[in-house]
Amino acid sequence: MKLYDRQGTPNAARVRIVLAAKGLDEVVEIVQVDLVAAEQKQDWFLAMNPIGKTPVLLLDDGLALSESPAITEYLDNLDGNPVLTGRTPREKGLIHMMQRRVEIMLLDPVDDYFHYGTRGLGEALRPWRMPEWDAAEKKAWGERRGALAVANLPYFDGALRERPFLAGDFFSLADISLWAGLVFLTGAGLPIAPELTALAAWKAKVDDLPAVRNRTGQNF
Ligand SMILES: N[C@@H](CCC(=O)N[C@@H](CS)C(=O)NCC(=O)O)C(=O)O
Incomplete structure (x- = not known):
């Protein structure tokens, strides 16, 4: 999996806390997107997230998940023990x-x-x-x-x-x-x-x- 984010931004922080909480830091390759240079508005990025914002989690099967809560839901459920998004x-x-x-x-x-x-x-x-x-x-x-x-x-x-x-x-x-x-x-x-x-x-x-x-x- 690849996480496209920008260190120092609130939504990147949300997902990085989730990675740490779930012990997934080593499983995900982090790719820095230059927000000031507007890389998030370039075609290659918009193809993953048409809204043009980080973070995006690119799965190994090519699915690109954006929206931090959606990424969190995916990561939290990977081990069948969703401690951050609710069990019941x-x-x-x-x-x-x-x-x-x-x-x-x-x-x-x-x-x-x-x-x-x-x-x-x-x-x-x-x-x-x-x-x-x-x-x-x-x-x-x-x-x-x-x-x-x-x-x-x-x-x-x-x-x-x-x-x-x-x-x-x-x-x-x-x-x-x-x-x-x-x-x-x-x-x-x-x-x-x-x-x-x-x-x-x-x-x-x-x-x-x-x-x-x-x-x-x-x-x-
Ligand atoms: N609702 C989105 C918000 C994403 C967002 O606002 N990302 C910011 C960084 S924290 C961004 O990429 N800003 C660049 C821009 O607005 O062009 C989420 O939950 O991930």
Whole structure:
């Protein structure tokens, strides 16, 4: 298997935590994609993922999987012991719901903030996304999306006051996504309010898990 990713990005980090958690680091060859040079928009890459984003997991039979949760689901089920995406229907439903909430409420708006509210990956990659907007409109929209991500954080703090991990008693894909979302948010320069103490305590606990500590590419 080959994993096309970019070290230092949140979705690469999500999959690298999964590789570490499942003991699959040695099984997967990692190929770095130069995002600033827009390799992810070149034909060879678009043939694997028409959306033009990393990560992509290319299987030995030629199937190209993209979307980090889909890659996670595949990797988690390879050994018949899906510890990150749920073993029972109830676990699967809950983990899927919470991880999707993290994407809608945190990862997606922070990504928009990063690309439009800050310099992001540079001007050259922005027109590909929203060619009709002028610079001021892009910046204002990016800033509104960043403010939305920050405003959504108390929801996750509240959830973590009720249970040790986001989808229950054990570490799952929902936690991996939330961890990556928080690192992305602070890395992009957005704040986490000090009163969100359950979120901060959970983050410190997850920082210390072996799969997070020992993942490859630790600069994210
Ligand atoms: N929903 C996708 C998001 C992928 C994504 O946003 N990837 C970023 C890196 S973290 C990317 O390739 N950005 C380059 C671009 O937008 O051109 C996933 O879950 O993997």
